[in-house]
Amino acid sequence: xxxxxxxxDQARDLERLSTSHPSRAIAVTSGKGGVGKxxxxxxxxxxxxxxxxxxxxxxxxxxxxxxxxxxxLRPRYDLQHVISGERSLEEIIMRTEQGLRLIPAAxxxxxxxELSRGEHAALIRAFSELSFPVDLMFIDTxxxxxxxxxxxxxxxxxxxxxxxxxPASITDAYALMKVLCEERSVRRFQLVTNMVxxxxxxxxxxxxxxxxxxxxxxxxxxxxxxxxxxxxxxxxVRRQQPVVQAFPDSKAAQAFRQVAxxxxxxxxxxxxxxxxxxxxxxxxxxxxxxxx
Numbered sequence: 550x551x552x553x554x555x556x557x558d559q560a561r562d563l564e565r566l567s568t569s570h571p572s573r574a575i576a577v578t579s580g581k582g583g584v585g586k587x588x589x590x591x592x593x594x595x596x597x598x599x600x601x602x603x604x605x606x607x608x609x610x611x612x613x614x615x616x617x618x619x620x621x622l623r624p625r626y627d628l629q630h631v632i633s634g635e636r637s638l639e640e641i642i643m644r645t646e647q648g649l650r651l652i653p654a655a656x657x658x659x660x661x662x663e664l665s666r667g668e669h670a671a672l673i674r675a676f677s678e679l680s681f682p683v684d685l686m687f688i689d690t691x692x693x694x695x696x697x698x699x700x701x702x703x704x705x706x707x708x709x710x711x712x713x714x715x716p717a718s719i720t721d722a723y724a725l726m727k728v729l730c731e732e733r734s735v736r737r738f739q740l741v742t743n744m745v746x747x748x749x750x751x752x753x754x755x756x757x758x759x760x761x762x763x764x765x766x767x768x769x770x771x772x773x774x775x776x777x778x779x780x781x782x783x784x785x786v787r788r789q790q791p792v793v794q795a796f797p798d799s800k801a802a803q804a805f806r807q808v809a810x811x812x813x814x815x816x817x818x819x820x821x822x823x824x825x826x827x828x829x830x831x832x833x834x835x836x837x838x839x840x841x
Contacts, residue, residue, distance in 0.1 A: 552681065572683045573826045576705035579712065580693035582613075585743040586711045588792075589605070591619040591813070593806040595791040597651040601810075602684040606641075607652040609701050614654030615796035620645045622788035628655035631675050632668050638675040644818025669828060676825040686827065694728050695719070703733040704830040707815065709773065713744045714754045720729040723758055731764045738768060739815070741808055742775040751775025765769060773811045776804045 551780040587610070594606040594829035604729065607628075608616035617624050622643050630636040630742040632655060643651045686703060690698045702708045713724040722740075740758060742751035749773070759770040779801035793802040 560776075572686060573707065573817075574686045574688060574705040575673055575707040576690055576702040576709065576723065577686045577709045578698055579692045579710060579718070580723070581715075581718045581726040584691060584692075584713045584715075584718050585776065585782075587616055587619065587689050588683060588786070589709075589741060589743065589776070589805070590676055590687050590810075591616060591709055592686045592793050592802075593599055593809055594649050594685075594791055595645070595647050596809040597685050598647040599610045599646070599793075603682055604648075604651045605652060605683050605686040606805050607686060607688050608654040609688045609697065611697055613691065616689050617643070618649060618789060619786065619791060620649075620651065620685045620837055622651065624651075624653035628672075629654035632671055635669065638679060643658055649672060669831065674826045676828060685757040688827075692748055692830075694725050698725070699733060699832050703735060704827050707739055707807070707812075708735060708737070709739045709741060710823045711743055712739050712758065714744065714750065719754070719758060722763060725767065726758075727766055727768070730762075730768045736768050737771070738762070739771045739773050739812075741773050744778045745775045746778065748775055751777075765782055771815075774804065776801055776808070 564694055577586055577593070579586040590606060594604050594794050598604045606616065608614050610616070614627075620643075622645070624641070624643060626636045628640040628641065630641055631638050638652075641653060643653065658664060688701050690701045692698070702725075710722050710726065712718050726735075726738055729738075742754045745751040745754065752772070755770075755772045759772070762770045777800050779792070779799055781796040781799040782801050785794050785795040788795050792799060793805055796802055
């Protein structure tokens with residue numbers, strides 16, 4: 550039965566490859582850790598995979614890689630093995646039950662911004678040689694304003710910032726947007742409020758940040774919605790399952806789907822291309838920053 554399923558997956562992939570279409574890269578990030586960033590990336594990726602999209606989730610938290618734990622997976626290889634040439638990209642990709650493709654973090658790399666031009670070129674080549682198309686790639690970055698977070702966010706077409714109603718979370722989210730806006734000329738962000746009591750509570754948190762960002766940074770901050778506090782999320786993490794799979798009717802799962810619906814409605818970005826464009830943009834941005 551598994552062989553038949555694999556053949557069906559391959560047939561769908563070949564059919565999709567025959568019609569060229571653009572990919573969208575979405576960086577999921579936050580100014581502060583512990584606000585539910587990885588949970589959002591995992592559940593959104595799972596939802597789009599359930600909707601028969603070709604989805605890649607890249608764990609880009611180089612210090613605290615843990616995205617695989619949400620699915621009960623144990624990676625043997627990671628992106629570092631691709632950079633070094635030991636493994637191809639397709640050899641390290643892991644598949645979840647929903648058909649989501651997971652790229653484990655490059656645990657041996659301190660910062661993607663520190664990669665050489667040759668190493669960046671190797672990543673571009675690896676992604677360009679994928680045998681399947683990619684509709685969406687979610688990049689689960691680390692929290693904060695490290696070089697790797699800035700590089701991943703700058704290269705993505707959409708920057709999704711997760712924030713909760715805590716002074717440190719709000720302040721750090723604004724600091725992250727300020728760095729991206731002033732140093733990398735990112736002019737558009739999408740916000741998701743997490744662990745809030747109600748829709749109005751989430752909206753008020755968003756308005757705090759959006760108003761200040763508009764006034765002092767001159768950047769646009771869209772609102773994708775809120776995720777309510779839900780004990781089912783914690784239980785799902787312990788089960789090593791996305792909550793949309795473990796508790797599909799829970800309040801949190803319904804909220805994740807509403808966020809996914811709003812992502813579906815976002816306009817196609819101007820810098821559309823195939824997924825290797827993401828690393829091409831990283832290489833270009835980092836080269837300019839280094840004065841190369």
